[in-house]
Amino acid sequence: xxxxxxxxVASLANALVAxxxxxxxxxxxGTLSCSGSGGCAYVQGSPxxxxxxxxxxxxxxxxxxxxxxxxxxxxxxxxEQARWPTRALQLMVWPAVLFTLRLKYGEFIxxxxxxxxxxxxxxxxxxxxxxxxxxxxxxxxxxxxx
Numbered sequence: 001x002x003x004x005x006x007x008x009v010a011s012l013a014n015a016l017v018a019x020x021x022x023x024x025x026x027x028x029x030g031t032l033s034c035s036g037s038g039g040c041a042y043v044q045g046s047p048x049x050x051x052x053x054x055x056x057x058x059x060x061x062x063x064x065x066x067x068x069x070x071x072x073x074x075x076x077x078x079x080e081q082a083r084w085p086t087r088a089l090q091l092m093v094w095p096a097v098l099f100t101l102r103l104k105y106g107e108f109i110x111x112x113x114x115x116x117x118x119x120x121x122x123x124x125x126x127x128x129x130x131x132x133x134x135x136x137x138x139x140x141x142x143x144x145x146x
Contacts, residue, residue, distance in 0.1 A: 003132075003135050004071045004072075004085060004086075005071070007067060008067075008071035010127070010128070011064045011067040011071060014060070015064035015065045017117055017120070018057045018061035018121070019057075021040075021060075021117060022055055022057035024044070025044060025045075025055055025057060039114040039115050039116075040116065042111065042113050043113050043115040046111055048107060056103065060121060063092065063096055067092055071085070074088075087136075089128070089135075090133075093125065094129065096125045097125055100121070100122050100126075
């Protein structure tokens with residue numbers, strides 16, 4: 001499995017989780033599946049669950065969907081050697097890393113809470129940052145050899 005394919009699959013899974021959290025906030029699902037501490041509901045309902053009046057889960061669902069689309073297209077044989085998918089992924093992933101740092105600060109330091117879904121997303125976006133960095137380096141080495 002290529003890096004882009006991994007990003008595509010993991011993005012799809014995270015987009016579905018983020019959509020679930022957004023639908024929960026809208027009252028369209030039942031109880032929130034979370035650890036027994038109730039931290040997910042607390043974090044989701046806090047001011048850190050919103051950014052500029054927009055649900056953070058909705059931002060995540062849209063962001064992960066865009067990552068899924070770009071990584072999927074970039075995995076197609078016609079685009080396997082193209083540089084633009086990696087650049088586009090970098091332009092989406094690195095701001096997401098910064099946004100995640102803001103959210104983790106709010107969750108851990110300010111709210112003193114823990115949301116397992118948020119933690120999975122934070123780990124995922126961190127892994128994506130490593131993968132797109134490795135992909136960019138591999139492209140530079142490939143170009144230097146050619």
